[in-house]
Amino acid sequence: MRPVREQLPRNEEEGMVFEVLDGGPQSTIQDVGRPGYLATGMPPSGAADRFALGVGNLLVGNDPGERYLVGRRPGSAGLEVLLSGLKLRVLAETVIAITGADLTAMLDDSPLPMWQTVRVRPGNTVAFRRPRAGARAYVAMAGGIDVPVFAGSRATNVRAFVGGIDGRAIKKGDVITTLAPRRALGHLEGRRLRDSLVPRFDGRWRVRVVLGPQDDLFLEESIGTFLTYDWRLSPTSDRMGCRFVGPKLEFKPRPAYLVEQAGADPSNIVDDTIPVGGIQVPSGLEPIVLHVDGPSLGGYAKIATVISADLGQVGQMRPGEIANFEAVSTNEAVEALRKLEDSISEASLVRS
Amino acid sequence: MTFYREAVYRPLGDLYLTVEFGDELNLLLNFRVIAFDTALRATSIPGVTETIPTNRSLGIVYDPFVTTHERLVGQLKEIEQRMGEIKELPSRHITIPIWYNDSWSQECAKAHGAPNNLEYMAEINHTSVGDVIRAHAATEWWVSAVGFQPACYQALPLDPAFSVSAPKYPRPRKWTPERILCQAGKLTSFYPVRSPGGYQLLGRTPIELYDPKQQNRVFRDGPVLPRVSDRHTYVPIDEATYWQIRRQYEAGAYEYQIREGSYRLQDYLDKLAVHNRRRVQQAPGSV
Numbered sequence: 001m002r003p004v005r006e007q008l009p010r011n012e013e014e015g016m017v018f019e020v021l022d023g024g025p026q027s028t029i030q031d032v033g034r035p036g037y038l039a040t041g042m043p044p045s046g047a048a049d050r051f052a053l054g055v056g057n058l059l060v061g062n063d064p065g066e067r068y069l070v071g072r073r074p075g076s077a078g079l080e081v082l083l084s085g086l087k088l089r090v091l092a093e094t095v096i097a098i099t100g101a102d103l104t105a106m107l108d109d110s111p112l113p114m115w116q117t118v119r120v121r122p123g124n125t126v127a128f129r130r131p132r133a134g135a136r137a138y139v140a141m142a143g144g145i146d147v148p149v150f151a152g153s154r155a156t157n158v159r160a161f162v163g164g165i166d167g168r169a170i171k172k173g174d175v176i177t178t179l180a181p182r183r184a185l186g187h188l189e190g191r192r193l194r195d196s197l198v199p200r201f202d203g204r205w206r207v208r209v210v211l212g213p214q215d216d217l218f219l220e221e222s223i224g225t226f227l228t229y230d231w232r233l234s235p236t237s238d239r240m241g242c243r244f245v246g247p248k249l250e251f252k253p254r255p256a257y258l259v260e261q262a263g264a265d266p267s268n269i270v271d272d273t274i275p276v277g278g279i280q281v282p283s284g285l286e287p288i289v290l291h292v293d294g295p296s297l298g299g300y301a302k303i304a305t306v307i308s309a310d311l312g313q314v315g316q317m318r319p320g321e322i323a324n325f326e327a328v329s330t331n332e333a334v335e336a337l338r339k340l341e342d343s344i345s346e347a348s349l350v351r352s
Numbered sequence: 353m354t355f356y357r358e359a360v361y362r363p364l365g366d367l368y369l370t371v372e373f374g375d376e377l378n379l380l381l382n383f384r385v386i387a388f389d390t391a392l393r394a395t396s397i398p399g400v401t402e403t404i405p406t407n408r409s410l411g412i413v414y415d416p417f418v419t420t421h422e423r424l425v426g427q428l429k430e431i432e433q434r435m436g437e438i439k440e441l442p443s444r445h446i447t448i449p450i451w452y453n454d455s456w457s458q459e460c461a462k463a464h465g466a467p468n469n470l471e472y473m474a475e476i477n478h479t480s481v482g483d484v485i486r487a488h489a490a491t492e493w494w495v496s497a498v499g500f501q502p503a504c505y506q507a508l509p510l511d512p513a514f515s516v517s518a519p520k521y522p523r524p525r526k527w528t529p530e531r532i533l534c535q536a537g538k539l540t541s542f543y544p545v546r547s548p549g550g551y552q553l554l555g556r557t558p559i560e561l562y563d564p565k566q567q568n569r570v571f572r573d574g575p576v577l578p579r580v581s582d583r584h585t586y587v588p589i590d591e592a593t594y595w596q597i598r599r600q601y602e603a604g605a606y607e608y609q610i611r612e613g614s615y616r617l618q619d620y621l622d623k624l625a626v627h628n629r630r631r632v633q634q635a636p637g638s639v
Contacts (some may be wrong), residue, residue: 027620036415038404040576041502069367070401070415159545160502161564162575213362230562261376263520270375271497271506273404273411274363286546296404296411297499333366334416351375 015146016054017094018176024085024128027131029145029164031074032065034153038296044069045163045278048136048239048291048315050300051199052100053078054344056140059097059117059191061183063144064344067337068308069156070275075177076144077154079170081128081137083318088139090124091199094178095142095188101316114191116352119185133201134316142188143167143178146234157293159240190351197348205313205323208291209304209332214269217301218281222249226287226303227325234286235319239293241280242314244323249284249303271299277306277314279325289314307333309340355381359388359432361425366416371428373410377539379508382409382496383617386581387438388431392455397427406497409508425541440614445492445583447609448533451594452485452555456529461553464525469518469552473535477516485588487516488554493540495582503544503577505564510620512627514538524550532556533586541584542578557600558589559606568601571607577608583615 030053033046046068047053054064057076065075079086084103098105098114104113106127112118114137120126128137147154147164156164165174181188215223231244251266262268267283274280274290280300281287289306290298291314306314307328317323328336360372371388374381382405386627389405392412399419404411412423453470461469474481498505518535518587525548528534532543534551541551544562560611561577589597600606 021505036402037412037502037574037576038402038411039580040574041499041504042576067417069413072418161545167564202387210363210365213364213372229532259373270377270408271499272372272406272409273364273368273370273499275368275411277365295500297406297497297504302364305363307366309366330363330416330421334420337366337416341579 015143015177015179016175017090017092017141017178018088018126019091020087020170020172020174020176021089021125022085022087023169023171023174024081024083024087026082026158026169027079027086028156029077029147030155031153032071033068033074033155033292034151034163035069035071037151041296042151042160042162043293043296043330045157045239046074046153047078047080047138048292049100049120049138049312051064051312051340051344052136053080053138053140055115055193055348056097056099056138057144058344058346058349059099059115059188059193060140060142061181061188062140062142063248065342068311068315074153074155076140077147078141078145079139079176081139083135084128087125087127090120090126091175093119093121093185094181095119095185096126097140098137099140100137102114102132103137104129104132115198117188117190119189131318133203135318136315141176141178142181142183142185146177146179159293184349186192189232191349192352194348194350197343201316203321205317205321206326207313207323208307208310208326208336209330210307210333211273211304211327212302213305214301215303217251217254217269218303219250219252222284223235223303225249227327230322230324233289233317233321233323234317236321237317239291240314241288241290241294242317243286243288245286249281249287251284251301267301268299269301271297274298274302275305277300277308277311279304279306291315307336309333309336355384355419361428363421364411364453368411369421369424370409370411371432374408377407377508377537379494379496379510380618382494382508382574383441384440385410386441388435391431391435393427394433399424404499406499430502438617440616441581443581443583443613443615444579445586445611445613446577447585447590448557449559449593450489450533450555450557450586450599451591452488452588453481453562453596454556456556456592457532457553460525460528460532464521470554473516473518473619474479475582476519479516484516487514488540489586489588493584493586495578495580495584498576498578498580501544503542503576503578505542507584507608509538509593510583512624518552521550521552524548531557531558531560556594558594559608560599568603568608570610581615612632
């Protein structure tokens with residue numbers, strides 16, 4: 001787990017592609033993440049929307065990496081842009097792709113088309129003006145962002161101070177450098193994602209879950225409420241956890257020894273593993289979907305787990321938007337993951 | 353009630369499952385989790401990518417394109433059935449200096465409208481602050497889980513007679529300074545970085561247990577020092593010693609006191625037997 005800088009077959013200056021003019025509320029360098037360290041309390045981090053960063057990387061000829069948590073390659077690093085405000089000045093010619101949320105990306109004064117490659121030249125400015133659909137946009141750039149690899153990944157975790165640039169979000173004055181592109185820039189032009197695969201974000205999100213591990217602690221009616229209510233995303237949400245506002249969920253009575261062992265609140269359990277996507281319901285109020293920067297251990301009952309294929313959906317929600325949780329089987333969840341991963345492939349791209 | 357007759361296997365979405373051995377805080381239960389983890393690692397089942405021991409269960413991450421939930425549960429049950437008695441577990445011993453009732457803990461409690469946490473613990477345990485500190489430093493502690501944040505751990509007392517108990521804050525604190533040691537129930541825990549929390553504050557250590565820059569050589573293999581099955585001894589230090597050690601640490605001159613070794617579970621069972629005998633003798637009305 002030592003930060004490693006890859007040896008580069010090029011001169012340093014060539015790779016300096018962007019200067020950060022404004023970092024916005026939180027823009028971080030992410031790849032698919034850093035699995036393997038959950039037992040030390042180190043979250044996997046990585047892109048909140050794996051599909052969007054993966055497709056962006058493919059478009060610009062980079063490695064899209066493998067699956068969350070169990071893949072062997074984290075793929076190339078790009079920028080994850082939260083909501084708006086990020087402003088970059090182009091220092092060197094390169095090819096980029098903007099994917100994920102529509103945050104009104106602009107190239108100088110013109111709208112920047114999404115889900116396709118765009119050639120940018122020194123002096124151009126790339127800016128994100130205001131969120132229109134979704135919460136997180138991705139900027140993939142030819143070659144991928146060059147920062148030290150820490151414990152197998154470049155993903156930033158601002159709470160643990162690791163990854164990215166000095167373990168923090170990017171800020172004004174930072175210079176973003178890339179590794180050598182894998183393909184000539186000319187060959188990357190005109191590539192785009194098939195229209196049928198471009199996600200439409202309309203403010204209502206279907207989020208599939210597998211019930212458990214502690215659904216047996218909740219009243220039957222409350223499981224029903226959980227699976228039918230229009231849950232609204234609270235503004236107190238981030239890469240660690242997304243909180244949902246709705247009716248209180250109730251628990252079954254507990255044996256006395258559990259009150260002593262786990263805690264007085266009916267939602268208390270003796271701490272156990274929280275998976276990425278686990279949904280805790282402290283005191284029955286405001287279910288929290290623990291996300292890619294979330295804790296691996298905790299003492300509140302978890303009603304369900306968001307399937308890995310739908311973590312990106314949760315990552316794209318904006319406060320006030322509605323989620324409908326739908327129960328599926330583990331096998332259905334695996335099929336959904338297979339479908340998602342298969343779509344992150346060259347076959348999904350076309351040339352315009 | 354401590355152990356389920358058979359472990360309970362629960363799905364955690366499509367990438368994890370959990371093997372739950374019980375639902376209490378109990379060292380014997382934790383030893384079982386660690387023994388199961390050790391046996392699983394020795395078997396190397398295809399598709400298993402990492403394991404996460406907790407006080408009472410083992411979280412397992414697996415690749416659903418390599419194996420299935422059902423197949424994995426079948427293989428894990430085989431391991432469970434052929435697991436023998438465990439007698440000894442590898443265990444490092446780490447000595448950690450603590451300035452108990454330090455000024456940061458006091459200020460933090462005050463800022464959140466809470467009484468001095470050690471005085472509060474002394475009061476509800478009908479004892480003195482000095483005795484609370486002496487009891488905490490007198491027992492060895494067993495790291496039973498690591499998680500929540502990098503290097504945040506939970507530890508249980510290896511002395512069954514340890515009796516000081518602490519309730520959680522009724523309303524969690526908004527912040528806690530980093531490197532603060534804390535207690536809830538009979539669990540000791542630790543805030544590696546500034547963070548919210550609800551455990552009672554015990555004191556602060558001048559040394560890091562989390563170092564993302566990996567400056568000291570104890571962090572050679574990773575930024576997190578605490579591991580499940582480590583034993584800790586906390587040594588009370590005063591303010592002057594705190595600053596002396598902190599300066600040493602910052603100059604890169606601090607030598608961590610770590611002993612490799614193992615822990616014989618019989619040692620704990622022997623202590624437990626003595627403790628239980630004493631309890632029976634002291635119980636009113638007992639013969």
